[in-house]
Amino acid sequence: MSALLELQGVWAGYGGSDVLRDLTFSVPAGSVTCVVGPNGAGKSTILRVVSGQVTPRKGTVTFEGKRISGLNPRQILGLGIVQVAQSHSLFPDMTVRENVEMGGFLLRDRAEVARRLRQIEDLFPIVVDRAEDKAGALSGGQQRLVEFARCLMLDPKLVVLDEPSMGLDPKTLKNVLQQVRTMWEDGRTILLVEQNVRAGLSLATRAVVVESGQVRLEGTGSEVNSNPEIAHLYLGGGTASAAVPASD
Amino acid sequence: MRRGRSGVPVPLLIPASLGVAFLVLPLVGLLVRTPWSELGPQLAAPGVGEALRLSLICATSATLISLVLGVPLAWVLARSAGRGRSVLRALVTVPLVLPPVVGGVALFLVLGRRGLIGHWLFETTGITIPFTTAAVVLAETFVAMPFLVISVEGALRAADARFEDVAATLGADRWTTFRRVTLPLVSPGVAAGAVLCWARALGEFGATITFAGNFPGTTQTMPLAVYLALQRDPEAAIVLSLVLLVVSLATLLLLRDRWLGRAAA
Ligand SMILES: Nc1ncnc2c1ncn2[C@@H]1O[C@H](COP(=O)(O)OP(=O)(O)O)[C@@H](O)[C@H]1O
Ligand SMILES: [Mg+2]
Numbered sequence: 001m002s003a004l005l006e007l008q009g010v011w012a013g014y015g016g017s018d019v020l021r022d023l024t025f026s027v028p029a030g031s032v033t034c035v036v037g038p039n040g041a042g043k044s045t046i047l048r049v050v051s052g053q054v055t056p057r058k059g060t061v062t063f064e065g066k067r068i069s070g071l072n073p074r075q076i077l078g079l080g081i082v083q084v085a086q087s088h089s090l091f092p093d094m095t096v097r098e099n100v101e102m103g104g105f106l107l108r109d110r111a112e113v114a115r116r117l118r119q120i121e122d123l124f125p126i127v128v129d130r131a132e133d134k135a136g137a138l139s140g141g142q143q144r145l146v147e148f149a150r151c152l153m154l155d156p157k158l159v160v161l162d163e164p165s166m167g168l169d170p171k172t173l174k175n176v177l178q179q180v181r182t183m184w185e186d187g188r189t190i191l192l193v194e195q196n197v198r199a200g201l202s203l204a205t206r207a208v209v210v211e212s213g214q215v216r217l218e219g220t221g222s223e224v225n226s227n228p229e230i231a232h233l234y235l236g237g238g239t240a241s242a243a244v245p246a247s248d
Numbered sequence: 249m250r251r252g253r254s255g256v257p258v259p260l261l262i263p264a265s266l267g268v269a270f271l272v273l274p275l276v277g278l279l280v281r282t283p284w285s286e287l288g289p290q291l292a293a294p295g296v297g298e299a300l301r302l303s304l305i306c307a308t309s310a311t312l313i314s315l316v317l318g319v320p321l322a323w324v325l326a327r328s329a330g331r332g333r334s335v336l337r338a339l340v341t342v343p344l345v346l347p348p349v350v351g352g353v354a355l356f357l358v359l360g361r362r363g364l365i366g367h368w369l370f371e372t373t374g375i376t377i378p379f380t381t382a383a384v385v386l387a388e389t390f391v392a393m394p395f396l397v398i399s400v401e402g403a404l405r406a407a408d409a410r411f412e413d414v415a416a417t418l419g420a421d422r423w424t425t426f427r428r429v430t431l432p433l434v435s436p437g438v439a440a441g442a443v444l445c446w447a448r449a450l451g452e453f454g455a456t457i458t459f460a461g462n463f464p465g466t467t468q469t470m471p472l473a474v475y476l477a478l479q480r481d482p483e484a485a486i487v488l489s490l491v492l493l494v495v496s497l498a499t500l501l502l503l504r505d506r507w508l509g510r511a512a513a
Binding site: 051053073074077078082083085088089091093102103105106150154 | 410411413414415416417418419420421424428429432433
């Protein structure tokens, strides 16, 4: 599998201090690549670098062989990388349909927006059933699904998800993970970040363990899953989901 | 720690009660002294309707101008940083602490027929601003706009920046983000600011009489009419004051239910 996305020696952070320090890893085309690591390791920052919200101070990010570090979020979006932010990214006072339509900003043509919307309504019945409801009135799991629906408006090649499992009960979680799998089966590459290591690795074809802004371990999902050190750190005592407290 | 009413310490209770009395008594006095039997004729007196109409039109125009200029200014203030912001902030706040009469004089020096901008305006277009209804609107805007700016800036600062980030990741440009995301988010704050601004403009006296004069029909707003009436006919002044009080309170109550309730929630 060739790499769809590659991060090479990336240094990046906020206001002069580096969160990511010489980070290198790649996302193979057609993979579900899962980044796991403790709270504060820099996982969200990695995703912001990929989506262009944070520009690396050093190093490069390439997508389909072309350098994208330095491009703005709009340009990166236009290349086919969409991001679903960590929790609560729907506009609560807009309706579900308005929220999904917001995902189509870059489609200049109204007819194109309508066409994409119809395709997405087939994939996500909630977008039809709750179309006129305010997004803020949906449950956490329903909001996640609408966020997924919105991110598919541009028919992206790479979907970037920041902790899709966060705050969901086990049953909803299963449903949401199934939707991630469906996106992948539809031919999209997925890069996701998870603190819920068990949930993340259950989907991943490839896993990257990040600590303090550096790659600690990289391999297939099952390699990482069966690594004794990782099992000890994150999966000990069968409480993987609670092993690292979520705070942000 | 919450305490019952009986738990308020005496050293706080006494000044607090005096404070309330001080704020309420003048209004009670106004109501007590109102010549209720003559209310009808007094209200029908020539000039009253005109002054009220002029007041409402000018205060509303001043509020609209303040919205158009003040909301963007508040955005710039809320999103800028460092020294530039402190300076800008100080400039915006000056009219808040400046005596309105001084504001009127300053407006005159800039927009008067010999003023910095005024003489140029007069020479090129023949327009003079002082002592016209436009001058009333400008004076009121000068005095009232800071209320709107400060209030909207506070709302923008409190608004969750996360939603602007989300809009950016969806490919929205900053203008679209402002229109579709930020503005709806802060609309209660904008509404509250507009009400404050309108109320301040409605009551404007010092800058108006200095810059616009006191001409019935064109520049004599209610506060000016009240002041003038007080010298000739105190009862008329009381009635006019009452009208102003009723209009202010009614607006506040009406808008509070629609907008301010949400802002406070
Ligand atoms: N917007 C920001 N400004 C400044 N520091 C930030 C910002 N976002 C995150 N950080 C810091 O960067 C570090 C990594 O954060 P993040 O990438 O969110 O970690 P993770 O997603 O792995 O929990 C943390 O120490 C956090 O405090
Ligand atoms: Mg995070």
